[in-house]
Amino acid sequence: MKYLDEYREADSVRRLADRVAQTATRSWTLMEVCGGQTHSIVRYGVDRLLPPRIELVHGPGCPVCVTPLETIDRAHAIASQPGVLFCSFGDMLRVPGSRGDLLQLKSSGCDVRIVYSPLDALQLAEAHPDRRVVFFAVGFETTAPANAMSVYVARKRRIANFSVLVSHVRVPPALEAIFQSPDNRVQGLLGPGHVCTVMGTSEYEPLARKYGVPIVISGFEPLDLLEGIWKTVSQLEEGRAQVENQYGRAVRPEGNPASLRLLEEVFETVDRKWRGIGTIPASGFGLREEYHAFDAERIFGVADLQTQESTVCVSGEILRGLKKPPQCPAFGKECSPETPLGATMVSTEGACAAYHAAGRHLPESPESRSAS
Amino acid sequence: MCLGIPGKVIEVRRERDLLMGKVDFGGVARKVCLEHVPDAVPGDYVIVHVGFALSKLDEQEARRIFALLEEMGQVEGGAGQ
Numbered sequence: 001m002k003y004l005d006e007y008r009e010a011d012s013v014r015r016l017a018d019r020v021a022q023t024a025t026r027s028w029t030l031m032e033v034c035g036g037q038t039h040s041i042v043r044y045g046v047d048r049l050l051p052p053r054i055e056l057v058h059g060p061g062c063p064v065c066v067t068p069l070e071t072i073d074r075a076h077a078i079a080s081q082p083g084v085l086f087c088s089f090g091d092m093l094r095v096p097g098s099r100g101d102l103l104q105l106k107s108s109g110c111d112v113r114i115v116y117s118p119l120d121a122l123q124l125a126e127a128h129p130d131r132r133v134v135f136f137a138v139g140f141e142t143t144a145p146a147n148a149m150s151v152y153v154a155r156k157r158r159i160a161n162f163s164v165l166v167s168h169v170r171v172p173p174a175l176e177a178i179f180q181s182p183d184n185r186v187q188g189l190l191g192p193g194h195v196c197t198v199m200g201t202s203e204y205e206p207l208a209r210k211y212g213v214p215i216v217i218s219g220f221e222p223l224d225l226l227e228g229i230w231k232t233v234s235q236l237e238e239g240r241a242q243v244e245n246q247y248g249r250a251v252r253p254e255g256n257p258a259s260l261r262l263l264e265e266v267f268e269t270v271d272r273k274w275r276g277i278g279t280i281p282a283s284g285f286g287l288r289e290e291y292h293a294f295d296a297e298r299i300f301g302v303a304d305l306q307t308q309e310s311t312v313c314v315s316g317e318i319l320r321g322l323k324k325p326p327q328c329p330a331f332g333k334e335c336s337p338e339t340p341l342g343a344t345m346v347s348t349e350g351a352c353a354a355y356h357a358a359g360r361h362l363p364e365s366p367e368s369r370s371a372s
Numbered sequence: 373m374c375l376g377i378p379g380k381v382i383e384v385r386r387e388r389d390l391l392m393g394k395v396d397f398g399g400v401a402r403k404v405c406l407e408h409v410p411d412a413v414p415g416d417y418v419i420v421h422v423g424f425a426l427s428k429l430d431e432q433e434a435r436r437i438f439a440l441l442e443e444m445g446q447v448e449g450g451a452g453q
């Protein structure tokens with residue numbers, strides 16, 4: 001497949017890894033932001049190709065992971081109501097809430113469906129005018145344009161039986177929370193490629209300047225990640241802290257202007273709670289007043305439910321780059337993708353789930369040591 | 373979930389108030405909303421996330437890393453490895 005295979009070619013990957021080793025004269029700790037990047041790094045063993053001086057820690061960029069448990073429970077409460085057709089992306093519907101996951105509701109007669117796109121959810125609303133169709137709209141800035149489009153079109157077409165349960169998150173405020181923490185270990189950052197496809201790179205400039213952290217916006221394939229690491233390490237070695245764009249084939253510095261206009265039309269910035277981290281100011285998108293008629297939280301009046309998280313889980317520290325999955329006593333034992341105890345095990349893009357899928361809970365995992 | 377995958381636009385059409393199209397992902401074609409890549413034409417590659425095209429891929433930028441690798445290879449070769 002064009003734009004994929006050539007970025008996974010083992011020989012080139014090794015050459016770039018060697019280049020990183022030649023460039024790094026000291027120890028550096030880098031963080032990759034996106035769950036997609038974490039998944040790729042662990043899957044292709046990119047971290048194991050690096051010299052021990054370079055440590056990769058995994059960031060908060062898995063939207064499924066950081067969706068608070070009470071939001072899942074709220075979704076559960078809405079999906080259980082009569083006449084509701086509840087839909088979302090598959091990984092969101094599989095996240096266990098306090099009373100099981102959303103797909104399990106189907107066995108008690110509720111209509112819960114996996115959709116590929118928010119526009120498919122809108123189509124369901126048009127096809128079933130007698131039902132109240134609710135779409136669980138989660139995600140980072142990458143997903144925001146598609147979700148915003150569904151609400152925008154619903155308003156334009158006057159589709160009154162469609163609403164969205166919004167739990168959108170924004171990357172820059174979460175990074176700020178990590179960088180300003182006194183126990184921060186992150187010295188350089190691989191920035192979120194697809195988020196920047198939408199948002200552009202300007203939001204990252206003040207972060208790089210204020211905290212002295214080089215930020216290289218990076219893609220998701222092994223060669224992208226290694227070039228991103230190499231550029232970040234080069235900046236650290238030279239004492240620079242700038243924003244660079246490794247993923248120029250998809251990311252323009254100004255982002256996608258049409259997407260930015262739509263986000264401005266539909267959403268406003270709100271405070272948002274992150275699972276495992278807590279509330280971060282201005283870290284989310286919520287619907288603007290003009291779109292409140294499509295806000296499932298208002299329509300269904302779901303009360304804020306109290307939830308209890310596991311006490312052994314250290315996913316909050318993992319999401320801030322302070323710990324890694326094998327440092328959790330429950331990793332691969334009580335906690336697994338089948339019985340996740342915390343945020344970073346619930347989605348395939350969570351750090352714990354990525355380590356588990358690569359067999360890193362097992363004593364030795366030779367297959368995950370090769371680059372291809 | 374932030375997975376964005378590259379695919380090749382094979383059809384562009386207007387469906388009511390939306391610009392839609394078909395995108396081929398290595399043999400699997402899917403319906404994709406093209407509203408935010410309005411200048412995409414068949415043959416272009418786009419990054420698609422949840423059925424929504426986010427940007428057109430820039431061929432010249434895509435080749436940059438391979439030029440870099442080649443340069444590195446020459447430097448290594450020149451150093452007599």
Ligand code: SF4
Nearest residue numbers: 313314328335342352
């Ligand atoms: S392994 Fe499970 S319990 Fe441990 S940090 Fe990860 S999600 Fe939490």
